[in-house]
Amino acid sequence: MKIIKDKVAKLSFVALLMSLTAAMFYTPTASAHGEKSQAAFMRMRTIHWFDLNWSKDTVAVNDTMTISGKFHVFAGWPETVDKPEVSFLNIGIPGPVFIRAGSWIGGQLVPRSVSLELGETYEFKVLLKARRPGDWHVHTMMNVQGGGPIIGPGKWVTVTGSMGSFVNNITTLTGETINLETYNLSNIYFWHAFWYALGLAWLAFWVKRPLFVPRHIAVSSGKADTLISAADKKVALGFAVATIAIVAGSMGTTNEKFPVTTPLQAGLLRGMQPIQMPESTVSVKVDDASYRVPGRAMQMTLTVTNNGDSAVRLGEFNTAGVRFLDPAVLQDETAYPDDLLAEEGLTVSDNSPLAPGETRTVEITASDAAWEVYRLADLIYDPDSRFAGLLFFFDAEGNRQMVMIDAPLIPSFI
Amino acid sequence: MSASQSAVRSRAEAVQVSRTFDWMILFTVFTAVLGGYHIHYMLTGGDWDFWTDWKDRRLWVTVAPIVSITFPAAVQACLWYRYRLPFGAVVSVLALMLGEWINRYLNFWGWTYFPVNFCFPSNLIPGAIVLDVVLMLSSSLTATAVIGGLAYGLLFYPGNWPIIAPLHVPVEYNGMMMTLADLQGYHYVRTGTPEYIRMVEKGTLRTFGKDVAPVSAFFSGFVSIIIYFLWHFFGRWFSKTDFVDSSNV
Numbered sequence: 255m256k257i258i259k260d261k262v263a264k265l266s267f268v269a270l271l272m273s274l275t276a277a278m279f280y281t282p283t284a285s286a287h288g289e290k291s292q293a294a295f296m297r298m299r300t301i302h303w304f305d306l307n308w309s310k311d312t313v314a315v316n317d318t319m320t321i322s323g324k325f326h327v328f329a330g331w332p333e334t335v336d337k338p339e340v341s342f343l344n345i346g347i348p349g350p351v352f353i354r355a356g357s358w359i360g361g362q363l364v365p366r367s368v369s370l371e372l373g374e375t376y377e378f379k380v381l382l383k384a385r386r387p388g389d390w391h392v393h394t395m396m397n398v399q400g401g402g403p404i405i406g407p408g409k410w411v412t413v414t415g416s417m418g419s420f421v422n423n424i425t426t427l428t429g430e431t432i433n434l435e436t437y438n439l440s441n442i443y444f445w446h447a448f449w450y451a452l453g454l455a456w457l458a459f460w461v462k463r464p465l466f467v468p469r470h471i472a473v474s475s476g477k478a479d480t481l482i483s484a485a486d487k488k489v490a491l492g493f494a495v496a497t498i499a500i501v502a503g504s505m506g507t508t509n510e511k512f513p514v515t516t517p518l519q520a521g522l523l524r525g526m527q528p529i530q531m532p533e534s535t536v537s538v539k540v541d542d543a544s545y546r547v548p549g550r551a552m553q554m555t556l557t558v559t560n561n562g563d564s565a566v567r568l569g570e571f572n573t574a575g576v577r578f579l580d581p582a583v584l585q586d587e588t589a590y591p592d593d594l595l596a597e598e599g600l601t602v603s604d605n606s607p608l609a610p611g612e613t614r615t616v617e618i619t620a621s622d623a624a625w626e627v628y629r630l631a632d633l634i635y636d637p638d639s640r641f642a643g644l645l646f647f648f649d650a651e652g653n654r655q656m657v658m659i660d661a662p663l664i665p666s667f668i
Numbered sequence: 669m670s671a672s673q674s675a676v677r678s679r680a681e682a683v684q685v686s687r688t689f690d691w692m693i694l695f696t697v698f699t700a701v702l703g704g705y706h707i708h709y710m711l712t713g714g715d716w717d718f719w720t721d722w723k724d725r726r727l728w729v730t731v732a733p734i735v736s737i738t739f740p741a742a743v744q745a746c747l748w749y750r751y752r753l754p755f756g757a758v759v760s761v762l763a764l765m766l767g768e769w770i771n772r773y774l775n776f777w778g779w780t781y782f783p784v785n786f787c788f789p790s791n792l793i794p795g796a797i798v799l800d801v802v803l804m805l806s807s808s809l810t811a812t813a814v815i816g817g818l819a820y821g822l823l824f825y826p827g828n829w830p831i832i833a834p835l836h837v838p839v840e841y842n843g844m845m846m847t848l849a850d851l852q853g854y855h856y857v858r859t860g861t862p863e864y865i866r867m868v869e870k871g872t873l874r875t876f877g878k879d880v881a882p883v884s885a886f887f888s889g890f891v892s893i894i895i896y897f898l899w900h901f902f903g904r905w906f907s908k909t910d911f912v913d914s915s916n917v
């Protein structure tokens with residue numbers, strides 16, 4: 255007997271472990287640190303984020319901050335990734351440490367998915383309200399159906415205070431103001447406890463009598479019908495009638511209490527307004543481009559023609575959110591994340607102002623540890639070793655012109 | 669202890685041992701069903717059950733009963749035909765919901781901080797009680813599948829409505845109208861669940877105007893009937909005690 259008992263106890267223990275494992279099986283994605291593991295071409299050849307600004311470095315619980323900027327939807331979108339016809343402007347944070355109080359593309363609120371056009375540039379803004387204290391890496395992020403999440407640059411933001419004081423007050427169209435953080439909780443607990451108790455009562459009604467062994471013997475010896483009495487049937491009927499009556503009754507009272515309810519709102523938002531970028535008067539041809547693995551530097555030979563009416567200089571090369579600047583032309587004043595900013599990372603063989611009508615071939619080097627740290631150098635192991643990025647030219651007045659470049663990249667290992 | 673010796677020596681001891689077995693078997697069934705059913709339900713019902721902004725009048729109403737009538741049907745088959753015990757559906761659903769509550773409370777809320785009022789599980793108990801009662805009163809597979817299965821589908825939406833209705837109150841937010849449930853989905857950022865994978869309010873039932881929930885519930889009930897049959901036979905097969913003749917091994 256003891257052996258059997260031990261065996262059953264062991265089995266029960268295994269089952270208990272199994273069920274606990276199952277319960278722990280799923281946690282919604284909380285991490286947002288996928289940026290470095292995302293294939294380099296995904297970050298370089300899909301969405302180009304620029305002019306980014308995180309309005310605060312430190313924010314107290316219940317206070318808000320914004321992330322704003324622009325993104326360019328690369329015209330040479332890779333074939334291996336679905337086009338951004340159904341996309342969602344998300345935010346890369348580890349779970350709801352902030353709530354997304356608002357998000358806009360071209361001034362239009364985008365709580366739902368949108369359709370984006372290749373080759374267009376859009377302005378965006380995300381309003382975040384701090385909820386949980388801690389240091390959080392806050393990324394821009396675009397989810398593309400069939401393409402997955404495209405993670406943009408991230409910056410560390412500190413949230414101070416305590417989560418217990420977080421409130422999320424909302425005024426409904428029926429004129430009530432509620433705190434969405436705790437709204438409806440007691441109602442949820444009440445009904446779940448109520449139904450669970452009724453289920454347990456039904457179980458207890460049967461479990462209080464001898465169960466498996468004697469009943470199995472009775473069934474095997476053809477006396478199954480004696481196991482259910484007329485009184486049992488009455489109780490069972492009572493349970494069923496009560497269940498249906500409570501469901502119907504509680505549905506009725508709920509409808510009286512909440513006469514105005516609407517279905518969930520869903521559907522694609524089309525017609526996002528892109529920003530009209532001025533036609534660039536600078537044209538750039540990439541003669542060749544190579545990545546020198548030992549030096550962590552990318553070298554390009556560009557032929558630049560200025561078709562405008564003021565002289566320009568190259569100030570910035572931006573790819574995958576990493577900004578290489580020529581400090582003589584451009585300095586960052588937006589407190590851009592350090593690890594993504596190479597303040598002196600851009601060297602141009604001749605960066606004297608390029609006069610209107612002039613054409614010049616220049617050697618450009620973009621070097622920074624970010625190539626390694628952000629695993630952009632892995633690009634050379636991609637099936638289609640092409641890179642893409644944004645070049646920003648400036649005239650003496652500080653007027654900016656954006657030129658997109660897209661060319662094959664040859665690695666050099668010596 | 670030799671095999672020929674009886675494990676018990678008196679009737680009182682036999683009763684006691686039998687009772688110990690009851691509790692052990694019940695505990696084992698409960699936890700094993702909890703594990704299997706929970707994984708099954710997460711893989712098939714998943715997001716529809718996780719988030720209030722997925723609990724719509726069309727797909728949630730249709731999917732949840734169909735994928736959740738599975739284990740109740742199988743456990744009923746075992747407990748009823750072998751022991752004449754009519755609590756297979758209720759015990760399965762109680763196990764599932766305990767597992768779900770542990771998961772939602774510890775993982776969704778405790779670990780990731782999604783508010784409980786956004787990620788609570790669906791209520792499956794009313795349908796399970798009726799399913800058990802129909803089986804017990806009819807003692808018929810066909811009647812349980814047809815009447816019980818249909819009732820299981822039909823009771824799902826009204827059984828959950830008192831819990832979710834407050835979240836369907838509309839709100840105007842920055843110039844757009846949405847329900848509080850939609851707003852929860854928007855506010856409480858899920859990086860892994862972008863809005864476009866949300867399958868709600870899609871389908872071809874447009875001709876029924878705004879009364880789509882009953883139509884979806886009927887449809888769900890009909891499919892539940894078929895799934896009930898299928899899983900009933902899984903349960904039968906699983907609870908078979910065939911012995912293999914040792915001389916054939």
Ligand SMILES: [Cu+2]
Nearest residue numbers: 286287391408
């Ligand atoms: Cu990060």
